[in-house]
Amino acid sequence: MSYSIAVSGASGYAGGEVLRLLAGHPEVEVGAVTAHSSAGELLGSVQPHLHPLAEKTILETTAENLAGHDVVFLALPHGASGEIAAQLADDVLVIDAAADHRLESAGAWEAFYGSEHQGTWPYGLPELPGQRERLAGARRIAVPGCYPTTILLGLAPAFAAGLVEPTDVVIVAATGTSGAGKSLRPHLLGSETMGGMSPYGVGGIHRHTPEIEQGLGGIAGTEVQISFTPTLAPMARGILATSTARLAEGTTAGQLREAYAARYEAEPFVHLLPEGQWPATKHVVGSNHVTVQLAVDERAGRVIVVSASDNLTKGTAGGAVQSMNIALGLEETTGLNLLGVSP
């Protein structure tokens, strides 16, 4: 059986990446592609790399144009996504790449996004404890943010095993510029970003902060507090996250390594690297894989975890397709057998 798929936000980075993956997925057929200002144009004129789909005409994003498909991907700005989602049929699988349905706490949503909470959908990060079961058969899925995917996969085993202090967690992560989307913004001009790095969203104000705390809190079964600082790196894709947490009393490096090895041994997309090898964005860009490595800093009494991903693949579209496969009962890795493009 072939599932028919509609993709909204098809002219953007996230929508384009969803379409790149779906073009190689054997169990699906791409139907409507929709967007906003580029409606009426051919997909090939705004996404020239999507050759097999180049002749598709982009439609306006309306509930009518998205109707009649088995699966609808929403890759729209926050808010626009929640609005259209509310108009889609209950029996259609809707997978939202925006943030609208990720947070459980309406208070956290309002504090960080400044608008009305749209509700909470099953969270599309299958590698978190118990999450695959929640995604099987789901008809609504909230795709995690790109930083939360990378950071949660980096820290989950330590939290699940109770090996770190949940309120002493410091994270600094670098992202590529595609994380900000395709629209023109002065601080993202090539001349501003090439050849240098800079922080943004400093001081605990980045909107992924409550999402990361929610994910870690769910695993640990207790309240978690993090300090998160994002930085912008001169690359199109990729996230490299360095997360450190104070060790719980008595935790050893051996216990940590064992917990990570056990948790990720059978995961198709998350890999604890051999000791001494460290994650690099070049090794995962273009793929749905995440690499993880850790070391204990005995002097500081902290574990240092480094994790790398492609923000557009595992961080958005790949995670979305992986979650779709689980929800539809397909083999989880279908359409995602891609390795990084290093160098």
Ligand SMILES: NC(=O)C1=CN([C@@H]2O[C@H](COP(=O)(O)OP(=O)(O)OC[C@H]3O[C@@H](n4cnc5c(N)ncnc54)[C@H](OP(=O)(O)O)[C@@H]3O)[C@@H](O)[C@H]2O)C=CC1
């Ligand atoms: N980039 C990334 O790494 C990640 C992105 N996401 C999320 O995915 C979503 C899309 O992001 P991204 O692809 O980067 O953004 P882009 O700016 O690249 O694309 C936005 C898309 O949404 C369409 N659009 C804009 N405004 C509206 C509107 N009012 N109604 C309907 N469609 C609209 C645009 O159409 P047009 O061009 O025709 O105007 C375009 O197709 C966002 O919610 C983002 O937060 C999530 C994780 C990571």
Ligand SMILES: CC(=O)N[C@@H](CCC(=O)OP(=O)(O)O)C(=O)O
């Ligand atoms: C460089 C840059 O701006 N990156 C984006 C990445 C977030 C993202 O795209 O995720 P959401 O789906 O939660 O919006 C940012 O920090 O906001």
